[in-house]
Amino acid sequence: MAFTLNVNGTDMEVDAAPETPLLWALRDHLRLTGTKFGCGIAQCGACTVDIDGVATRSCQFPVEAAEGVKITTIEGLGAEGEHVLQKVWTEMNVPQCGYCQSGMVMAAAALLKDIPEPSDADIDLYVDNICRCGTYPRVRQAIHRAAELLKA
Structure with missing residues (x-):
C-alpha cells in the first residue's frame, strides 16, 4: 500500500504494509538512516523522531498513522549538524x-x-x-x- 509521509518538510511516498513501523519506512524505504533501531519495543529511544512536535518512538508507530502528520528526523533537525x-x-x-x-x-x-x-x-x-x-x-x-x- 502507498502512503504519503511528510518527512523533514517534504512529501514522500512509501509503499509498505499499513502496520510497518515508521522506523523501517524511514530507514529502509526512504534511506534516512540516522534514526536507529534499538530494542523494537519503544523502550530505549534510539528510534525517536518528532511527530507534530512530540518526541515519538518510531519502532512502534505504524506507517499508516504517519499520514497527515509532520515527521522530523535527525536529518531534518540539522542535516549538516547545525542545530x-x-x-x-x-x-x-x-x-x-x-x-x-x-x-x-x-x-x-x-x-x-x-x-x-x-x-x-x-x-x-x-x-x-x-x-x-x-x-x-x-x-x-x-x-x-x-x-x-x-x-x-
Whole structure:
C-alpha cells in the first residue's frame, strides 16, 4: 500500500504494509538512516523522531498513522549538524559510542521546545532514552548549555 509521509518538510511516498513501523519506512524505504533501531519495543529511544512536535518512538508507530502528520528526523533537525543541540553535543563530547545519540537529540529538541529552561528533573522526564555507555551527565550538561545558547 502507498502512503504519503511528510518527512523533514517534504512529501514522500512509501509503499509498505499499513502496520510497518515508521522506523523501517524511514530507514529502509526512504534511506534516512540516522534514526536507529534499538530494542523494537519503544523502550530505549534510539528510534525517536518528532511527530507534530512530540518526541515519538518510531519502532512502534505504524506507517499508516504517519499520514497527515509532520515527521522530523535527525536529518531534518540539522542535516549538516547545525542545530544548537548537535553543536553542543559535539563541543561537549557527549556521545561515547554514539548509537543512541540521534534519539537523545530528538528527545532533547522536543524538551527545549516545551520547556526552554529545563530543570534536571525535566530532562530526566523528557529524555528517558537508554544509553549503554552511560553518558547521562554529559547529556544533561549539553541540554542546559543548549538552553543557555537558545536564550541568548
